[in-house]
Amino acid sequence: MRTTLTLDPDVALKLKRVMARRKVTMKQAVNDALRSGLANTGKPPVPKFKVEPIHSGGFLPGIDPNRLNQLVDELEVEEFLRKASK
DSSP states (O other), rough: OOOOOOHHHHEEEHHHHHHHTTTOOOOHHHHHHHHHHHOOSOOOOOOOOOOOOSSSOOOOOTTGGGHHOOOEEHHHHHHHHHHTOO
16 A cells, blocks of 8 residues: 655654664565554553562561461451450
């Protein structure tokens, strides 16, 4: 299909750089860019982020990370007894 395409100056510059870098014709560069852009019509990409912890997050002495469920149970019993004694 033949058509006339008017490019913004910044897009034309990027296209020329792609053509030079990849050593392809304008037709090939435009078709590749359109294919790539049209293939990504789904959800917008989720921006990547990195979580930086404020502290090391290590366990206090005496807390076994393999027995955290038991610790939760003990804390729940203590809370129940505290509320029941009121």
